[in-house]
Amino acid sequence: NAGVTxxxxxxxxxxxxxxxxxxxxxxxxxYMSWYRQDPGMGLRLIxxxxxxxxxxxxxxxxxxxxxxxxTEDFPLxxxxxxxxxxxxxxxxxxxxxxxxxxxxxxxxxxxxxx
Amino acid sequence: KQEVTQIPAALSVPEGENLVLNCSFTDSxxxxxxxFRQDPGKGLTSLLLIQSSQREQTSGxxxxxxxxxxxxxTLYIAASQPGDSxxxxxxxxxxxxxxxxxxxxxxxxxx
Numbered sequence: 001n002a003g004v005t006x007x008x009x010x011x012x013x014x015x016x017x018x019x020x021x022x023x024x025x026x027x028x029x030x031y032m033s034w035y036r037q038d039p040g041m042g043l044r045l046i047x048x049x050x051x052x053x054x055x056x057x058x059x060x061x062x063x064x065x066x067x068x069x070x071t072e073d074f075p076l077x078x079x080x081x082x083x084x085x086x087x088x089x090x091x092x093x094x095x096x097x098x099x100x101x102x103x104x105x106x107x108x109x110x111x112x113x114x
Numbered sequence: 115k116q117e118v119t120q121i122p123a124a125l126s127v128p129e130g131e132n133l134v135l136n137c138s139f140t141d142s143x144x145x146x147x148x149x150f151r152q153d154p155g156k157g158l159t160s161l162l163l164i165q166s167s168q169r170e171q172t173s174g175x176x177x178x179x180x181x182x183x184x185x186x187x188t189l190y191i192a193a194s195q196p197g198d199s200x201x202x203x204x205x206x207x208x209x210x211x212x213x214x215x216x217x218x219x220x221x222x223x224x225x
Binding site: 031033040045048098100 | 118120123150157158159203211212
């Protein structure tokens with residue numbers, strides 16, 4: 001099992017550019033989510049999904065889009081990158097969307113917006 | 115809106131010491147509380163889950179307690195080791211399929 005795979009690991013963008021952060025899991029997990037982690041602020045939920053075709057907003061969804069066409073993949077799209085989106089992004093998955101336990105995290109994508 | 119706070123933000127202890135990390139939350143209507151560990155440059159690793167109906171949960175040298183009415187959870191680490199050095203985060207799960215995280219406690223265990 002590869003677990004949760006995030007690509008790329010590092011990325012530098014210019015303001016206004018768009019990009020997609022990829023997240024894939026091979027555990028047939030129902031629940032997937034995206035977080036951003038900023039210094040001193042913990043993890044903040046961007047978007048989440050409780051199954052293929054179902055997505056919903058988290059705490060900080062503005063500027064981001066998601067889709068879940070398959071159980072395995074949950075890409076995060078930055079529509080028009082802004083310096084405020086410089087952060088470390090984590091994707092996570094769990095079998096149950098009720099308990100959301102245990103969570104399996106990817107190693108993160110470190111994104112810098114210039 | 116649920117808010118989760120962790121105190122202290124950082125903690126340094128000598129090896130072998132028992133220690134307690136604190137987590138508090140503002141809305142007691144929770145489904146569960148989860149504790150995680152994060153090593154530098156890595157994602158989070160799940161440590162313990164406490165259901166809202168439980169008072170505590172144990173895994174090896176880790177013991178987590180939950181007092182839902184007062185909005186508090188503690189993570190007790192017995193006989194700390196240098197390998198325990200990491201950031202520890204708590205997160206609250208509610209009815210909305212969302213995990214709300216605290217800001218974490220950075221733990222350093224000195225050999």
